[in-house]
Amino acid sequence: MKLVIDANIPAADDCFAHLGHIIRLPGREITGQDVRDADALIVRSITRVDEALLAGSRVRFVGSCTIGVDHVDTHWLAEQGIGFASAPGCNAEAVVDYVLSSLATLGERQEWSLFERRIGVVGAGNVGARLVARLQAMGIATQVCDPPRAEREGQAGFVDLDTLIATCDVICLHVPLVRDGAHATRHLLDEARIAALSLGSVLINAGRGDCVDGAALERRLGSAGDITAVLDVWKSEPEIDAALRDQVALATPHIAGHSLDGKLRGTFMIQEALMAAEGEPARLAFADICPPPALAALELRQALAFDQALALCIRAVYDVRRDHEALARAIEGQGMAQGFDACRTHYPLRREFATLEVRLAGEAVTLETMLRGAGFRTLRC
């Protein structure tokens, strides 16, 4: 079997080498010629997989080690009888870590407490539902908008998007990019909704860039300057809008999900799917490819305010400011598209909150509950 695999997929040899001959290529450069005589194609989010790429090839299986599938023409693959698998939920915990790290940073910069904000989550699937669960476990007020779920499960627990915008001061977007249909998400946050964001509110988009009208957001940020935006995803990556990036408080290069754990889970899930498609028994466990964290424990000895303790623990694992600054430096040195992609290709090692055990001295019961809710493991000592 010949497998063409994106060069930026970790543990590809561990997971796929026993199946045949592997060719590694940069995801943005994979061409029809490269896959013509391949049997399997394994990609991330940056390779457009459609008829133009695969027509006339002998590819029988496509795997995307990502949650999002908007880069894959799944209908065409199904019509052709080409097997397809993605990795739902693989990096969802990492995206939640990204959101919490962003909020800790903005709270510090703007001098507000996360515990006094009302957070609206738009799209409550693998990412959004985990975010809501962590926020609620931390005692933070939330609102949830997910019309497809509300239709299936009943309206209780859900609000519509305009109500959410009117009642929340942080809005987190975690919807897939869907271009048409009853629940299309392209420009879900359009000019009118961006105008309706309340004074002092925060917008975080870690879904897909096109879910927000970037030009309208840039106008609101530039003219009134009364809201704050955190953007991980952008229209036309990697050549993103420079003027919009300049207005954004935290601007990162589509790395919200880039924990090592999340990437390895993605590779592992696609390996399982390919093995199943080949009728082969599983031969790896996730623990075989996922190393222990370098920083396994942290001890908090002084009673700290919730926001301070949270920021300290978050930054011990993941500090979003590092990614914001790295992007700014890379763009300055290499230009927009090259800088954006360089940050993604050479992304530093990052683990998830759950890899850190926070040890607490004394009777800090409520602090422990909050940190556990945020996703850390805790131990009283």
Ligand SMILES: NC(=O)C1=CN([C@@H]2O[C@H](COP(=O)(O)OP(=O)(O)OC[C@H]3O[C@@H](n4cnc5c(N)ncnc54)[C@H](O)[C@@H]3O)[C@@H](O)[C@H]2O)C=CC1
């Ligand atoms: N920035 C990053 O690194 C990452 C970005 N993503 C993006 O986040 C998206 C969401 O990820 P998951 O939660 O895992 O996907 P998911 O498919 O599990 O959940 C998406 C949720 O959005 C809801 N939804 C669909 N249309 C909606 C609408 N019009 N309004 C409100 N809700 C709507 C769905 O009902 C579903 O519950 C992915 O499709 C991907 O594009 C995912 C992982 C990493």
Ligand SMILES: O=C(O)C(=O)[C@H](O)COP(=O)(O)O
């Ligand atoms: O899983 C998804 O969907 C994502 O957006 C990924 O986390 C980011 O995609 P890649 O950077 O891995 O292509």
